[in-house]
Amino acid sequence: MMGEGQQNILISELCSASSYLDRIFNVLSKLKNKNLDEQLEIFRQDLFDFFNNKNSLITMDQSTNSHINDIQNTIHFFNLFLKLPFKKKHKYEWGPEFINILYKYAHQFHLCCLEYGTIEIELPRVNILSCKERAGLPYFSLSIEDIVNSRHCPILSLEEKRKNKYTEFISLGNEAIYLKQVLKAKEYFSKAINLQETPEALTLLSWVQSLLGNTEDAKKLCHKAIKIDPDYGPPYNDLGTFFMEEGFFEESLKWFEKAKKSINYQNREYPYINSSRVYMKVKKFDQALKELQMALTLVPTHQVLHKTVERLIRKIPELSREKA
Known part of the structure; x- marks a missing residue:
């Protein structure tokens, strides 16, 4: 049943x-275009036919009003229909159908406007609408199934759509x-954050900022992610x-240790590998090897890491002599 x-x-x-x-x-x-008047007349007639087909008691006579006035009045009439206590079954079935007629002609007339030059017309908010591109312009429609099959408050449906869009932006950013x-990537991760400010999105944007040379901004984003x-x-x-990378090796090791102890971390080998890099830089080769071996314990099928460990084992005697 349709709820409020x-x-x-x-x-x-x-x-x-x-x-819109x-x-x-x-x-x-x-x-000023005669073709537009003809198209508006077709639009008006389609709306009149919509009511004629739903109930034989509602028939439309010829109108002397302007096309646009009749269209707007018809929309107002349907708005009242949705608000009044008519059968919910009809609202389910007729509501999306009527709205889709509006979007069908909105797309058509928006394209007509664009033919006369670059005219900025604000698009509707997507909300629970579907949106596909046709002729280079978004074509909106409302799914009847989404309304009929909804078992939750519409806000929850919007929440699901928001989460899906967030996932899409994260995927596009990674790509x-x-x-x-x-x-x-920066654009996509920023859009994801606009939808849902998660530690994941903040950390990904942080990494992008570091690639762009904005290290301080990157650090701030990491701290924000940790706070969440x-x-x-x-x-x-x-x-x-x-x-x-800035040469603050002791400070870096502190953060790698915190990463190792974190509960939620899919790639747990990373802080061990990075700690190994630090120990290599400060010429603590045995400790570097130990860190890599710990990483290998976490990902025993990592072939590149196996080869890295093998090379380091072979090179440690030589590196130790050079250090001495």
């Missing part, structure tokens, strides 16, 4: 579509890093790496 929450979300989406159309109509009113598109979740390991490791 679902009814409110339908009304909200109708208002969003209506406002109003912005388009405002531009259309300044354009950009892989392709060495650092600025693109002290058990999350990567920001400790990254802070250790930043200090290591």
